[in-house]
Amino acid sequence: MQSELSVGQVAERSGVSVSTLHFYEAKGLIRSWRSDGNQRRYGRDVLRRVAIIKVAQRTGLSLSAIRDALATLPPDRVASTDDWRRLSESWRDELDARIARLTRLRDGLDGCIGCGCLSLKLCPLRNADDHLAQQGPGAAMLER
Amino acid sequence: MQSELSVGQVAERSGVSVSTLHFYEAKGLIRSWRSDGNQRRYGRDVLRRVAIIKVAQRTGLSLSAIRDALATLPPDRVASTDDWRRLSESWRDELDARIARLTRLRDGLDGCIGCGCLSLKLCPLRNADDHLAQQGPGAAMLER
């Protein structure tokens, strides 16, 4: 179990490509130091970080949002259980919200199947985030 | 109730910008003909089409997928109730699948809160679509 990993080793173990690791580093999501020969070296914490990035992306977060979340982690140590709990709880809330939005959209779709109105004024599917939406009943049924 | 609409009128009524209408036309999602003075003219069916595009986007479909779906609509008439039912049913299935994926992800997140393992081999969150995933128990718990 080595304590230093090359970029290729990190790529293989984390399942992302070398170019993606370069990219994440340029974007400030991960860090490395350099060997004598100017090659990147990573601590084992990078594996956890990449894992977190991948999970967070699946929740629908942008890389910049993930970077901000990761910035709250201790910079030079493997993220602890508590760190992970804090992040995953906030991301679960985001996920819940996304699921709720999609569910409302689906229910709206169900309600409108066969109706086909899509009336700008009346249909809740249309009016979800319509710029013309009045505060009438159902206007807030669906959100973006 | 006019039967011909200018691009500005369509923009105002549909809630998308003129440039977006140009863009959709270039991508083959909507059609127009031209006036004597080379200005775009739209039939009223374009309003329904734009409405459908907007709803479909919220289900997570790409414009090209939406274009393909719209291609099954009668080109020069307002989409009928049956047309709309056919589309909305298939989109609802897609939505259901997306909701299910996100729900599994959230449940995995819940299950892993406090665990923080993210083990490449063991954690279901990690292994969802892991290239190294073995067909062990839970390996298919989460999908992309």
Next chain:
DNA sequence: CTACAACCTCAAGCATGGTTGAGGTCAAGG
């Protein structure tokens, strides 16, 4: 010593979904 794999930087490219701007035309009102 030489070859080859793995690494480096930096720039450009791709796909998606649009927006912005330059430069020009068209149609209606004063």
Next chain:
DNA sequence: CCTTGACCTCAACCATGCTTGAGGTTGTAG
């Protein structure tokens, strides 16, 4: 007649999330 607003085309640009390629260096095995 002249201005004004709405329209036209085409190219370039924006952000996101990467990949690809050129041209050069490093490190290890034979």
